[in-house]
Amino acid sequence: MKHISIYIIGSLFLFNACNSNQLKHDASGTFETTEIIVSALAAGQIIELNSGEGQTVAKDQYLGYIDTMQLHLQKRQLAAKIKAINARKPNIAQQIAAAKEQIAQAAREKKRVENLVKDGAATQKQLDDMDTQLKVLQRTLAAQTNQISTSTDGLSGESEVLEAQIAQVQDLIAKSRIISPMNGIILNKYKQVSEVAAQGTPLLKIADTRHLFLRAYIVAAQLENVTIGQKAIVYINDIGGKQNEYEGTVAWISDKAEFTPKTIQTQDERQHLVYAVKIAVDNTDGSIKTGMYGDVDFK
DSSP: OHHHHHHHHHHHHHHHHHHHHHTSSSEEEEEEEEEEEEEOSSOEEEEEEOOOTTOEEOTTOEEEEEOOHHHHHHHHHHHHHHHHHHHHSOOHHHHTHHHHHHHHHHHHHHHHHHHHHHTTSSOHHHHHHHHHHHHHHHHHHHHHHHHHHHHHHHHHHHHHHHHHHHHHHHHHHHHTEEEOOSSEEEEEEOOOTTOEEOTTOEEEEEEEEEEEEEEEEEOHHHHTTOOTTOEEEEEEEOTTSOEEEEEEEEEEEOSSOEEOOTTOOOSOTTOOEEEEEEEEEEOTTOOOOTTOEEEEEEO
């Protein structure tokens, strides 16, 4: 019986010590990371997907591509249509060259008649007729030029529509390349090579494991002492019970209160409403894992 009493007293002492240690920090919570779902931006068969779960990837790293054969054929077809339209465009300079020569000749003839009128060798009516003929030729040239310009503008409009379609196809070709949006590790791979993906189909899930956040909870009384950008010390207990310290920075404070999560302890257990905060912690060495528990003290 004596041994049992000693065991109970020792257990109570250990429990109180652990409980006291758990509550001595300003807040506690779990680590989370930024996760991004990489989805197919174009539809088609997956030709290449050089990635696997657990693989480290860099921002803008090429990971694979979706079949673009039909897109390239469509682009060639549109380019051929543009070439045909351009071939139909009239050469304005060539088409009005004859009319301009007629006007030049008429102008020279008018000048000759003017000189004859001065010398009394031609009548005023002859000069008026030459002037009328010159004006008719000029109006004809203006109408011809306007008609050719209208035709050219119409064909140019058709070309612009096709060029816009080529730009759309080129954009789809570019989006067929699967690119990593950030530095991180591939957590999940949802599709395999040769499978068909619709636009928007999830392909991969990538997590930024080098920059983690401790999501902790504070009570209303602590709000006035915690600000965004404030420095903090984050504590994590390893398997051997050793407490490791990390520097952190308050990155976010919720503007809405919520009920205390069951797995989280606060300084005042009587407080049912708490505010979530995120403390950014550098994890370049990869020692912190998502889901780990941590404590924090605000400086």
